[in-house]
Amino acid sequence: MITFPEDKPRKPKKEPHYFFIYGLPMSGKTFFASYFPHALDLNTDNNAKQSRVPFMSLVTDENDKPVKDVIGRMDEILKRIPQTSFKTIIIDTIEDVVDAFTKQVTEEAGEKYITDGKLAYGKGTGMVKKLISDLVLELKAMQVNVIWISREIEQSDIANGTTKIVPALKPQYYNIIAGNCDLVIRTQKLGPNTYYRSAEEKRSNYTPEDITDSTIRQLLESCHGMFPPQTKNEEKKETK
Numbered sequence: 637m638i639t640f641p642e643d644k645p646r647k648p649k650k651e652p653h654y655f656f657i658y659g660l661p662m663s664g665k666t667f668f669a670s671y672f673p674h675a676l677d678l679n680t681d682n683n684a685k686q687s688r689v690p691f692m693s694l695v696t697d698e699n700d701k702p703v704k705d706v707i708g709r710m711d712e713i714l715k716r717i718p719q720t721s722f723k724t725i726i727i728d729t730i731e732d733v734v735d736a737f738t739k740q741v742t743e744e745a746g747e748k749y750i751t752d753g754k755l756a757y758g759k760g761t762g763m764v765k766k767l768i769s770d771l772v773l774e775l776k777a778m779q780v781n782v783i784w785i786s787r788e789i790e791q792s793d794i795a796n797g798t799t800k801i802v803p804a805l806k807p808q809y810y811n812i813i814a815g816n817c818d819l820v821i822r823t824q825k826l827g828p829n830t831y832y833r834s835a836e837e838k839r840s841n842y843t844p845e846d847i848t849d850s851t852i853r854q855l856l857e858s859c860h861g862m863f864p865p866q867t868k869n870e871e872k873k874e875t876k
């Protein structure tokens with residue numbers, strides 16, 4: 637049955653659940669994500685083997701054989717998650733997932749490239765985009781935190797002679813995913829044992845009180861620019 641909300645302004649509930657993390661290889665993306673509550677890392681490289689986080693490979697199966705139907709495997713995993721105790725799903729990395737989906741769509745159409753023959757005029761790319769937006773919606777429908785991980789690359793503008801750091805995920809997919817995220821965080825390794833994280837984009841101006849999960853609050857407090865500095869000071873005063 638459909639129920640309508642009361643016709644009066646409501647107090648917005650500001651709590652981030654969808655995160656996009658990008659950074660260079662070995663800058664601490666998986667490390668940071670692994671501390672989220674009950675995290676499961678769905679990965680495309682086998683790097684998570686060296687991490688503390690429970691993981692599943694999307695591209696190799698339980699016998700270490702390459703998976704042909706990556707789209708089907710992702711679907712099967714997501715369908716089973718509600719029956720597990722995992723509360724944070726990490727997609728590590730999203731550009732590899734896009735590449736695997738693109739490869740599968742191309743192969744299944746019997747073409748060489750996503751822009752060839754039957755897939756020309758944006759049809760192939762449209763199919764991959766649809767798969768990615770379905771993935772976003774499917775994850776959003778679950779009661780879980782979602783962390784999308786991407787490597788970063790340097791993009792140079794030859795005309796201006798400038799460079800900027802961007803996620804390796806192509807803009808058309810970045811827009812779908814980041815458009816559905818609450819926070820974009822960049823990880824950096826500044827020295828042999830110095831790791832740095834910064835909140836690059838925020839859906840709202842969050843304060844620590846908005847974050848009900850204390851583990852997530854602590855993790856976000858370690859991100860530069862996440863909370864306004866005065867809020868942090870006030871909080872410190874209060875706890876004295």
Ligand SMILES: Nc1ncnc2c1ncn2[C@@H]1O[C@H](COP(=O)(O)OP(=O)(O)O)[C@@H](O)[C@H]1O
Pocket residue numbers: 659660661662663664665666667668683687823831
């Ligand atoms: N904040 C941190 N403090 C200590 N060690 C870290 C931190 N972030 C990353 N590391 C270490 O750096 C290595 C690479 O981190 P990882 O998260 O796997 O990188 P990425 O996923 O960005 O490629 C790991 O061995 C990890 O233990």
Ligand SMILES: [Mg+2]
Pocket residue numbers: 665666667683728
């Ligand atoms: Mg990693």
